[in-house]
Amino acid sequence: MKTKDIALQYSIDKNEFESFLRKNNLSFREGFSSYIVDDSKVEKYVSLFSEYIEKQKSDAIAAKQAEIDKQRAISQILISSGFNFDGYRIVKYSGYISGDDATQIPRAQWFDEGRHGEDLTNALVKIRRQALKELKEAAYELGCNAVIGVDFDYITLEPERSSALNRQITVYEPFVICVTANGNAVIIEKE
Numbered sequence: 287m288k289t290k291d292i293a294l295q296y297s298i299d300k301n302e303f304e305s306f307l308r309k310n311n312l313s314f315r316e317g318f319s320s321y322i323v324d325d326s327k328v329e330k331y332v333s334l335f336s337e338y339i340e341k342q343k344s345d346a347i348a349a350k351q352a353e354i355d356k357q358r359a360i361s362q363i364l365i366s367s368g369f370n371f372d373g374y375r376i377v378k379y380s381g382y383i384s385g386d387d388a389t390q391i392p393r394a395q396w397f398d399e400g401r402h403g404e405d406l407t408n409a410l411v412k413i414r415r416q417a418l419k420e421l422k423e424a425a426y427e428l429g430c431n432a433v434i435g436v437d438f439d440y441i442t443l444e445p446e447r448s449s450a451l452n453r454q455i456t457v458y459e460p461f462v463i464c465v466t467a468n469g470n471a472v473i474i475e476k477e
Contacts (some may be wrong), residue, residue, distance in 0.1 A: 289307075363431055369435055383470070385422070385467045393458050406463075443461070445458075445459035
């Protein structure tokens, strides 16, 4: 039976079914426009394919739920620039962690009348938040629920190079601003 007929009869996607046959090394012959499956194996293959599709759906739901759970746990990770939390005690120190981000600010924007301060501030807010997000993700990966001693380090780069056409001309690249959020990942419990 041709896979296009199988797809019509069992209301399945022909291309997905053919891909399933190939990936699982199931026997079939190649026809002009579709594969041909021995009639005696059609129901078995369709049943296996249906189980495969259900497992894919189940795995996708589980992965989505795991991501939701992870994001919920990350959002609940506490951070402090201090070295303790009132009402909590530290039960485990898991080590030094960091989160990083960087951005480029075109030099032309830097000199625009009245805008450079706002652009720079917005860029700093964005990269600082991303660095904190990465810091929390690092804590989560270590099984921690808090980060203490959080501070930020900033690096500003002013890259420049010689023009490819004229070595006497300096080409100024965009400013690069980097931020690193540092801290110690810990597990805390309420006292």
